[in-house]
Amino acid sequence: MAYLELQGIEKEFGNVRVIRGIDLQINQGEFVVFVGPSGCGKSTLLRLIAGLEENDGGKLLLDGRDITNEPSSKRDLAMVFQSYALYPHMSVFENMSFALKLAKVDQAVIQEKVGRAAKILNLTDYLQRTPKELSGGQRQRVAIGRAIVRAPKVFLFDEPLSNLDAALRGQTRIEIAKLHRDLGATTIYVTHDQVEAMTLADRVVVLRDGKIEQVGTPLELYDRPANQFVAQFIGTPQ
Ligand code: ADP
Ligand code: MG
Numbered sequence: 001m002a003y004l005e006l007q008g009i010e011k012e013f014g015n016v017r018v019i020r021g022i023d024l025q026i027n028q029g030e031f032v033v034f035v036g037p038s039g040c041g042k043s044t045l046l047r048l049i050a051g052l053e054e055n056d057g058g059k060l061l062l063d064g065r066d067i068t069n070e071p072s073s074k075r076d077l078a079m080v081f082q083s084y085a086l087y088p089h090m091s092v093f094e095n096m097s098f099a100l101k102l103a104k105v106d107q108a109v110i111q112e113k114v115g116r117a118a119k120i121l122n123l124t125d126y127l128q129r130t131p132k133e134l135s136g137g138q139r140q141r142v143a144i145g146r147a148i149v150r151a152p153k154v155f156l157f158d159e160p161l162s163n164l165d166a167a168l169r170g171q172t173r174i175e176i177a178k179l180h181r182d183l184g185a186t187t188i189y190v191t192h193d194q195v196e197a198m199t200l201a202d203r204v205v206v207l208r209d210g211k212i213e214q215v216g217t218p219l220e221l222y223d224r225p226a227n228q229f230v231a232q233f234i235g236t237p238q
Contacts, residue, residue, distance in 0.1 A: 009059075023212075099150055206229075
C-alpha cells in the first residue's frame with residue numbers, strides 16, 4: 001500500500017486551474033523529485049501536501065489516514081524552503097531546538113536530538129555560532145536540521161539549493177543524499193535542476209501545466225521518455 005497517496009488533487013487560484021487532477025502514489029522511504037518548468041505548479045502541489053494551501057478537489061492519504069482536511073500542524077510533515085529564514089539572534093543550537101522547546105520536549109532529549117541531527121549534517125562544531133557566522137551552505141543545513149529534529153513522517157523540500165552557488169549546491173546535494181541514506185525518510189523534493197533530479201531521485205515526476213506528464217526512475221525517463229516534452233526537459237538528444 002502507498003504511504004502517501006494523492007487522488008485527483010485539484011487547485012484553482014481565481015479562475016485558473018493550476019493543479020489539474022494529480023494522482024500519485026509514494027512508497028515509504030522513497031525519494032521522489034518533482035520537476036517541470038517554472039509556473040507548472042511544483043510549489044503549489046508541495047504546499048497542498050503540506051497543508052499550507054487547501055485543495056479544491058481530491059484527497060490526500062498519509063499512512064492510510066485521510067489528511068485532506070487536517071491542518072498543517074497535524075500532518076506530521078516538515079517542509080524546507082528555498083529561503084531559509086533562520087532566527088538571526090539565536091545560535092545554531094537554539095535555531096534547531098526551537099520547535100522542540102515550544103513543544104516542551106525535555107532538555108536532555110533536545111540535546112540528544114539536536115546533537116544527532118548536527119552530526120548527520122556536519123554542524124557539530126557550529127552549534128554555538130549565529131547564522132551570520134555561517135556560510136550559505138551551512139545555513140541551509142541548519143534549516144534542514146530544524147526539520148530533522150522533528151522526525152517528520154515526510155520531508156518536503158522546495159528548491160532548497162537554488163540560493164547557493166554551484167560548488168555549494170553540489171556539496172549540499174551530496175549531504176541531502178547522505179541524509180536520505182541515513183534516515184530513510186520519505187521525501188518529496190522540488191527542483192528545476194535536472195542534475196539534482198537525476199542524482200537524488202528514486203522516481204521523478206515530470207509536471208507540466210498542473211498535470212503529470214510522466215513518472216519514472218531517472219533511467220526510465222532517459223531511456224523511454226513518454227513524449228517530446230519529457231525528452232526535451234530531461235535533456236535527451238532529439
Ligand atoms: P512552480 O513552483 O512550478 O514554479 P507554482 O506552484 O509557484 O509553480 O505556481 C503555479 C501557478 O500558480 C503559477 O501560474 C502561479 O502564478 C500561480 N500561483 C501560485 N501561487 C499563487 C497564489 N497564491 N495566488 C495566485 N496564483 C498563484
Ligand atoms: Mg516553485
